[in-house]
Amino acid sequence: MRSRGPLGRILGEHPVGTAFVTPYVVFLAAVFAYPLGFAVYMSFHDYFFTAPGAIVERPFVGFDNYVTVLSDPAVRRAFGNVLVFLVINVPLTVVLSLLLANALNAAIRWRTFFRVSYYVPYVTASVAVVGVWLFLFNSNGLVNSVLGPLAPDPSWLVNSSLAMPTVAIYVTWKQLGFFILLYLAALQNVSGDLYEAADMDGAGRWQRFMNVTVPGVRPATTLVVLLATVTGANLFTEPYLLTGGGGPDGASASPVLIMYQRGIEQGNPDVGSAIGVLLVIGVLLLALVERRFVGKEES
Template sequence: MTVTGRASILGTRGRRLSVGGAAVGRILGQQPIGTALVTPYVVFLAAVFAYPLAFAVYMSFHDYFFAAPGAIVERPFVGFDNYVTVLSDPAVRRSFANVGIFLLINVPLTVVLSLVLAASLNAAIRWRTFIRVSYYVPYVTASVAVVGVWLFLFNSNGLVNSVLGPLAPDPSWLVNSKLAMPTVAIYVTWKQLGFFILLYLAALQNVSKDLYEAAAMDGADKWKSFWNVTVPGVQPATTLVVLVATITGANLFTEPYLLTGGGGPDGASASPVLIMYQRGIEQGNPDIGSAIGVLLVIGVLLLALIERRFVGREDR
């Protein structure tokens, strides 16, 4: 073989390797190692979240019902009939109103309390580490155990009513149609507060101390420093806290299920996820439950976009 022939073959191979490398580069991106490390989590998300969501959308448009494994049954396409059934159900409409009340109480309370407590715990105080752990303990404690304490505190003969005496509500907190959901919202705020405090504590480490010193030199007191330095400095964390609290609150299930015996009294504390469980699992109508779930996802996405637009506008 001549030298020219070998050069031609090597040139052809080089072009093929170049084309192949470009194709791999387009697939893996500029950071192939990072892409390889992220791929298992992407597969996990697709298997655990994307596929169930797609299947839920499919069920919501069909007359779907549970059948024996391996059984071949007809599940005809019904269009929007399941959605019409869901939207005409008073219990479903009330559950969405309930979760709206919950979010109106829980989200602002979570943001304010977690930010104020985080700013306090970020200062040089005695027993700071112990207090931080104390706030975080309810978050990592099993809900069943913590619910038992709250039932002891807020039942008709509980400690709270004993302290309030004649001022105690009648009916009591968790069996009162007007107070059941606010009580659940306060409980969830208290239980999850430690997690959001940690988020704010991490954000406070990025706020320069020079800003506080400059504010002090300008004559700002602690309140003005907090409002003009701390609050703007942790704005990205506030956006995250609002979004996480909203998504978590919209998926409320365990707390009303345990605290109020399944959304009582008379559905006053029922959440969409609880109704979805009752319709889809207990009553054997997964198509109806899926329709509720799809509507909930759409509602949460719209709410998150609105919050991101208004709460997170200072991040940009």
């Protein structure tokens, strides 16, 4: 067997494949790995913005920034808010996208029209869609006009109890089209023989759905849960636009929004980085729990 040189050991047995993968590896390192590592560095130092080219000392402060973050009531409330968001958003996303994808996978009239209709909000600019929702859910909006005396007071987006659930429902609706496409792709891999066997056993529509469709798309469900969790934990644009920056009184603020306020607006990037590192750790732990739970069901 011919021994390979140092370059051959680096490129492996298939150098062409390595060449194709290298740009993506560089992209990940530049866009994800380096910023994350720099954020960890900032979170352990007294880091502040300076003029370009200025050389200043940024002393190591240990866990002081993390103590500051964990002792801040606004930060603790923001993490609680995002948990409320995920509890509403993730189950709704999974259930609605699977049900709608299953319906759109059937031979119905105007199927293409409905598929495009559900996908349009996902690709539409958030600013434009938020304007519609502000019209619907403000104090004198269409929703309150329809509800009449049943409308909440204060209204939806200025109500400390309803602001975050309203944001969660908005995000669920806006992103639904993307997850419907994921389920539609997964449904193509569910064998029709399984449905025929279920029909021969006398299974009804609901039984076919629960015993054939749901197990058949479980890998896609795992992906949907993880993606919904990660995107939900990074919530920023929606509360920033819908509730004027996390209002009322921080009831809809997210950790990313607080990180922006502390790090950029207030000029404390070290504190903002500590919030970001804690958020990354929390999302990883939550994703691990979800993955193990779904894996247990698959086994």
